[in-house]
Amino acid sequence: IQMTQSPSTLSASVGDRVTITCRASQNINIWLAWYQQKPGKGPKLLISLASTLESGVSSRFSGGGSGTDFSLTISGLQPDDFATYYCQQYKNYPWTFGQGTTVEIK
């Protein structure tokens, strides 16, 4: 299953609301996760089951969608949120990721 994210790069300011989209090449129901990665660190799991926030993750993050189209929204962007975000499908082996979206400071 191919996962396609858009945009590849997103320039935004502190306080902005931003949305990243992820499209699957076939129906994955809600078996989608979102990760955040910062330079020099491993990815951090933010959301599972397309919209379930992991424990300790800020409520600024929200996920949505089902089937083939999904979104990750960050409301009120904070300095700590500038990072690269990946979606991952876990409906079918092999588990695949989107190519990533880098949220950078405008």
Add this chain to the structure above:
Amino acid sequence: VQLLESGGGLVQPGGSLRLSCTASGFTFSDYAMNWVRRTPGKGLEWISGISGSGGTTYDADSVKGRFTISRVNSKNTLFLQMNGLTAEDTAVYYCAKGQQVYCTTTSCLFDSWGQGTLVTVSS
């Protein structure tokens, strides 16, 4: 939960390397473990997984027959033996913890990751 990878480095094409991942903070044998790599061109790529007992392994086609995942539960350590390395294997390699003892359809997402170890394949 802490995961610490080691063993990366510079290796010539056709060479071999063995990566290790030492885990702490959880009951290691209760969880599937995986290797995921990140390349500039492809982003994140899951490459190999192993069940909690070590009895079941899964590999991506890109590494099948060249890479072998294994684990020693008594030492809380995960391994990745990489043979026949090519330039396309140049990447940062992460170990990643699964959420259940088996990584199966609808359950294979990764709730903890190490910081990664860099593997560079070049002459």
